[in-house]
Amino acid sequence: MVAASDREAVCFILTGGQCNDSPAGLKLIEHIRKMPENVYLIMDRAYSGRNIRKAAHKKGLVAVVPPKRNMTEHWEYDKERYKERNVVERLFLRLKRFRRIATRYDKLDVVFSNFIYLALIIDAIIVRTESNCYHLEKVTTL
Numbered sequence: 001m002v003a004a005s006d007r008e009a010v011c012f013i014l015t016g017g018q019c020n021d022s023p024a025g026l027k028l029i030e031h032i033r034k035m036p037e038n039v040y041l042i043m044d045r046a047y048s049g050r051n052i053r054k055a056a057h058k059k060g061l062v063a064v065v066p067p068k069r070n071m072t073e074h075w076e077y078d079k080e081r082y083k084e085r086n087v088v089e090r091l092f093l094r095l096k097r098f099r100r101i102a103t104r105y106d107k108l109d110v111v112f113s114n115f116i117y118l119a120l121i122i123d124a125i126i127v128r129t130e131s132n133c134y135h136l137e138k139v140t141t142l
Contacts, residue, residue: 002028006090007127009120014109021046026055035060040078042085095119 001012011031013024025047041061043052048065050073056063064081067074096102098119106112 001088001091002032003088003091006087006094007124009091012113012116014113022049022052026052029055029059029061032059032061034058038062040064040081042082042088044085094123098122 002010004010011028013027015021015024021044025043029041029052037060039061041056041063043063043065045066045068048067048071053063053065064078066077066079066082095116098115100106100115101112101119104112106115
């Protein structure tokens with residue numbers, strides 16, 4: 001999953017539980033449009049392959065990914081920016097509040113992915129409702 005924030009998913013691909021994530025990560029990067037300026041792409045160590053970093057660079061993205069511990073080639077990365085990786089993890093936690101997603105009840109990929117879309121929409125509605133209620137409380141207490 002590519003996320004712009006802890007509330008906004010850009011795109012995602014479903015893979016099998018036994019599959020490696022890096023080929024799917026490469027496909028996700030291909031779906032992103034070319035950026036006019038440098039945008040940071042914060043990734044987990046599973047996506048530290050050279051081909052993924054090159055694909056990100058071609059799209060105008062700055063790959064922030066630490067090398068795996070067993071790699072012989074090490075590179076510099078922005079350690080402070082890498083700490084922001086928890087943003088995507090918070091999005092996953094928000095999605096896993098829906099029991100149907102966390103336990104993967106659906107057998108068909110189409111049904112499961114549509115429920116992910118629905119969960120993202122419901123989460124966005126809840127966030128807007130909560131922020132509007134907070135705004136109304138703040139205004140009425142003045």
